[in-house]
Amino acid sequence: MLLQITMVLLAAAMFASLVRMIIGPTIWERLLALNLISAKTLLLLVVHGVYKQKIILLDIAFTYGIIGFLTITLLARLILAGGREK
Amino acid sequence: MIVSGLLILSWIYILFGIVGIFRFSNMYSRLLTSSKIDTVASITILLALIFYNGFSVFSLRLFLILIFVIITCPISNHVIARSAYLNGIIIEKEGKK
Amino acid sequence: MVYIKKNYKLFIVLFIFWMLLTLSFNYLNLAAGIIICIAVTKLSYGIVYTHHSFVFKSIKISTIIKYFIKLIFEIYKSSFSYMLCIIKKDCIPCIAEVDLTISDPLFITIISNSITLTPGTMTIDVNDNKLTVLSLKNCCDYELISAEIKNKFENFFI
Numbered sequence: 275m276l277l278q279i280t281m282v283l284l285a286a287a288m289f290a291s292l293v294r295m296i297i298g299p300t301i302w303e304r305l306l307a308l309n310l311i312s313a314k315t316l317l318l319l320v321v322h323g324v325y326k327q328k329i330i331l332l333d334i335a336f337t338y339g340i341i342g343f344l345t346i347t348l349l350a351r352l353i354l355a356g357g358r359e360k
Numbered sequence: 361m362i363v364s365g366l367l368i369l370s371w372i373y374i375l376f377g378i379v380g381i382f383r384f385s386n387m388y389s390r391l392l393t394s395s396k397i398d399t400v401a402s403i404t405i406l407l408a409l410i411f412y413n414g415f416s417v418f419s420l421r422l423f424l425i426l427i428f429v430i431i432t433c434p435i436s437n438h439v440i441a442r443s444a445y446l447n448g449i450i451i452e453k454e455g456k457k
Numbered sequence: 458m459v460y461i462k463k464n465y466k467l468f469i470v471l472f473i474f475w476m477l478l479t480l481s482f483n484y485l486n487l488a489a490g491i492i493i494c495i496a497v498t499k500l501s502y503g504i505v506y507t508h509h510s511f512v513f514k515s516i517k518i519s520t521i522i523k524y525f526i527k528l529i530f531e532i533y534k535s536s537f538s539y540m541l542c543i544i545k546k547d548c549i550p551c552i553a554e555v556d557l558t559i560s561d562p563l564f565i566t567i568i569s570n571s572i573t574l575t576p577g578t579m580t581i582d583v584n585d586n587k588l589t590v591l592s593l594k595n596c597c598d599y600e601l602i603s604a605e606i607k608n609k610f611e612n613f614f615i
Contacts (some may be wrong), residue, residue: 276367280405283374290378302444306391309436310377310398313429317402320425324409324418332421336428343432350439354446373536380543388550392593393543396576400536403529417480424477434573438580441591445581 277325281318288314305349312342366408373401391441399433464506468498532575539576542593550593555603557586572606 288311295307316339323331380393406426413419475490559565569580569588582589590606 276364280367280371283371287374287378291381294381300387302440303387303390305440305443306395307381309440310381310394313398313402313433316425316429317405320409320422321405324413324422329417329421332418332425336421336425339425339428339432343436346436347439350443354443376540376543383543383546386550388591389593392550392577392579392591396539396579397536399574400532400576403532420477420480430574431570434570438569438573441579441581445591 277321281321281325284314284318284321288318301353305346305353308349309342309346312338312346316342363408363412366404366411370401370404370408373397373404377401387444388441391437391444395433395437395440399429399437402429402433464498467501467505468494471497528571528574536576542577550591552581553590553592553603555588555590555606557588557607560586568606578606 291307291310291314295304295311298304298307316335319331319335319338323329323335377394377397380397381390384390384393403426406422406429410419410422410426413422471494472490475494479486479490557565557568559568565583565586565588569583572578572580572588572590577593579591580588581591
């Protein structure tokens with residue numbers, strides 16, 4: 275029961291950061307919202323894997339964490355170098 | 361008992377993370393607030409799940425994910441903050457309007 | 458083969474991580490793990506270790522465990538005082554510069570990561586051993602922030 279409420283709260287938090295991503299004025303706030311969504315996705319996968327007792331979902335969560343970290347790092351370095359407009 | 365306590369604590373952290381995104385109007389305050397509360401929330405949830413499973417294969421895998429989160433969460437926050445700072449976003453005073 | 462016989466520590470650490478991530482004891486799995494770990498150990502000559510020892514200075518395990526417990530305790534303690542800051546909405550972000558006395562790059566990395574991990578402070582930039590720290594406090598006092606950081610983290614490694 276507690277795990278189900280946790281999953282619902284995580285989904286609501288993801289939706290809220292999606293709203294921030296749409297209305298954010300500068301580009302770094304959108305990047306921040308992307309970071310939040312990636313961390314929440316890892317947590318949602320882990321909690322769902324424990325709830326269903328399937329160990330393969332934890333491996334998928336691990337891979338998702340690595341991909342999210344690489345995405346944030348590469349996008350931040352691209353924006354730091356000036357982006358496409360320079 | 362300890363599992364339900366840690367899970368309820370993590371709900372409080374997630375709610376404060378949502379509030380922190382929409383409450384401030386400065387960019388650095390938003391960055392400091394939401395990402396930090398989010399890191400603490402993920403550590404709390406992973407610790408609660410380790411205690412929930414006891415001593416098994418699940419706990420070992422969850423412990424690896426916990427170490428991964430502790431190492432990589434600060435780096436991604438630091439990269440965003442550095443990219444905003446070097447591009448010349450000025451820190452504005454907030455709360456003295 | 459000579460390098461591996463001298464530097465067996467890296468091979469053992471890599472093989473432990475391989476076994477933790479796969480968790481199956483087939484013969485095929487063990488053979489693949491041994492071959493990949495030997496290749497990685499041989500290719501990382503000159504980057505991670507030279508023919509004397511590791512490039513980095515090694516840390517004791519007991520220090521790491523003590524530091525970890527202290528770090529988690531510090532995170533929870535400062536997160537409670539930080540939630541009050543969200544409710545009252547009286548935060549002013551400010552930038553301070555902190556001079557460290559340690560000059561080893563590994564320790565500077567660990568210290569700046571743990572500064573970013575505790576709520577309320579964040580490392581922005583590093584020049585040799587001068588950290589630029591973005592802090593969120595009610596009062597902007599530079600000396601107080603740097604004294605706090607030195608008391609919390611730096612005293613572990615001296």
